[in-house]
């Protein structure tokens with residue numbers, strides 16, 4: 001076994017295995033850092049910058065999601081610079097995107113003391129909802145460009161590469177290629193992008209419709225664990241049920257077979273389960 | 279002291295810049311013969327001893343970089359010439375490649391030999407079509423003269439994005455991806471193009487290497503300061519009589535660059551200097567007093583929070599509304615941000631909005647907090663430096679006489 005790594009986090013000595021990220025080390029030291037784009041089953045995108053920490057000797061703050069711990073590092077998770085960066089990141093996102101279905105962003109705003117009005121009043125990402133298929137809806141006014149969907153669709157899970165970031169600067173956005181509608185794109189409707197989206201910008205059609213009608217009530221939803229009946233892989237399914245109707249299907253992110261990812265049949269092919277025999 | 283010509287060919291050099299005769303007239307054939315007779319470690323020792331620092335903006339010691347790439351584990355290594363040159367007010371690599379393309383290419387071949395690379399890329403700004411042709415012709419000359427010695431040199435053209443000049447974005451571009459900068463570390467010296475150790479240098483840095491080996495270290499260090507030997511190309515634009523590219527020794531008084539009849543030849547427009555933007559869009563505004571009292575040298579400028587950057591100097595006479603200039607710079611960054619990270623993607627837009635509304639004073643607290651977050655938390659140099667010009671403008675009330 002390789003020698004373990006010893007570093008200090010907010011003055012506290014922490015020992016971690018080689019290859020551990022600063023984010024994980026901070027969590028172990030019980031000084032957790034907030035994250036938005038980081039996801040346990042995806043390659044760190046480094047995009048949101050909510051997880052930055054101060055590293056002694058570094059000119060800039062460093063993204064703890066991807067920076068690997070080294071012996072002797074001295075890390076601060078709540079210095080003035082860190083707090084300012086977190087707060088500004090939250091304020092910038094709030095000034096741009098609709099955070100109503102983004103719990104992680106709401107939490108970042110809360111812990112950093114963000115003022116949602118500070119940078120508001122300028123350009124936003126408000127735009128019409130793109131409802132072009134029967135399975136999921138794209139409401140990109142809620143997007144924070146965390147890259148999770150791109151990674152899930154790409155080589156972190158699905159390997160379909162149907163979506164990518166297009167445009168630059170403030171006009172950068174998630175795109176299925178030349179602005180195409182999803183049915184015209186390479187999308188195979190596995191919904192893995194939907195599963196990892198932290199903001200509700202990608203949302204199952206059923207959930208979207210129920211929310212529009214004011215019928216979506218988390219407290220009334222029960223989940224039932226089962227195994228997908230389509231093929232022999234054995235994907236674990238969680239059926240989210242409201243009023244005796246399946247309204248969403250997910251798979252646990254920590255499931256060894258799926259890591260939260262499914263195919264179109266497992267995720268969306270459930271209508272048969274609730275059709276009455278005639 | 280006036281103009282020096284070492285990187286730029288001296289006026290008496292008359293041969294076709296793309297010809298084998300030019301190789302000989304400039305001593306670049308000799309430079310290659312010299313390094314081929316050395317072992318790679320000795321080549322790197324020369325570069326280290328010369329004190330050459332990167333001319334692309336960051337002024338990183340070149341010898342250290344070469345050592346890292348040489349020592350990095352890996353069968354395959356790459357060298358890259360960065361000719362993307364898209365910083366505002368910067369046009370020195372263009373002039374250098376037009377007047378002496380064989381110099382930078384010779385530097386590239388020396389770099390390949392020193393670090394152990396068989397494959398080299400020249401990444402050139404897409405708009406520089408004539409320069410690209412000059413480079414291609416010069417490359418053909420090297421091939422025919424048997425100067426490549428098995429190094430495969432490929433020219434790649436950018437497609438109009440400033441960010442593609444950032445080294446890791448440039449690698450992504452060569453690999454056929456979106457030019458989004460990568461997180462560092464790992465640094466290119468260990469993990470660059472296709473994850474292999476990669477040496478990337480600015481055109482002017484490579485030209486320095488070529489003239490170093492065409493002569494020797496003591497010749498090279500005749501000019502410049504002990505800490506920064508050698509010469510620097512500066513690109514003068516705006517309200518200056520003799521706009522253009524000049525080669526000057528490090529340490530030259532900025533005042534000489536402004537008024538020497540062989541250099542800037544005095545302020546144009548009203549004839550009274552209002553400000554100089556040093557280092558391009560990512561640079562710093564200097565007041566006329568600061569220009570008069572400082573030198574073109576990193577230590578002297580550090581005291582002002584300024585840097586030489588790529589060597590761009592934009593002159594503004596005292597009639598120019600610098601608030602307007604600051605707004606133009608803010609627009610440049612907002613349009614050139616790749617959009618990957620929050621502080622820069624949204625921060626550059628908010629800075630633009632604040633500056634266009636001339637709220638830099640009424641919202642100075644917000645501007646400072648935003649600027650600090652951008653400097654601290656942006657992924658790459660674009661977002662980190664985007665607020666610098668604005669901050670330097672805010673810090674110098676004398677630049678806002680009408681405010």
Ligand SMILES: Cc1cc2nc3c(=O)[nH]c(=O)nc-3n(C[C@H](O)[C@H](O)[C@H](O)COP(=O)(O)O)c2cc1C
Pocket residue numbers: 331332333334335336337338360361362363364365440441442443444445446478479480481483484658659660
């Ligand atoms: C936004 C941005 C744009 C850049 N553009 C260029 C460029 O056009 N040419 C260049 O040589 N370096 C550019 N750089 C610097 C490169 O990342 C890199 O530091 C340089 O090529 C290293 O070469 P040097 O050590 O010879 O200067 C840029 C950096 C940033 C952050």
Ligand code: SF4
Pocket residue numbers: 149152153158160161162163186187188189190191192193194
């Ligand atoms: S549904 Fe699947 S294939 Fe379609 S964009 Fe999302 S991840 Fe890609």
Ligand code: SF4
Pocket residue numbers: 142143144145146147148149150174193196197198199200201202
């Ligand atoms: S759509 Fe969702 S997952 Fe994709 S980038 Fe936007 S917020 Fe992230």
Ligand code: SF4
Pocket residue numbers: 441458459614615616617618619620622623656657658659660661662
């Ligand atoms: S700082 Fe700006 S240009 Fe650099 S990676 Fe972030 S968004 Fe892209």
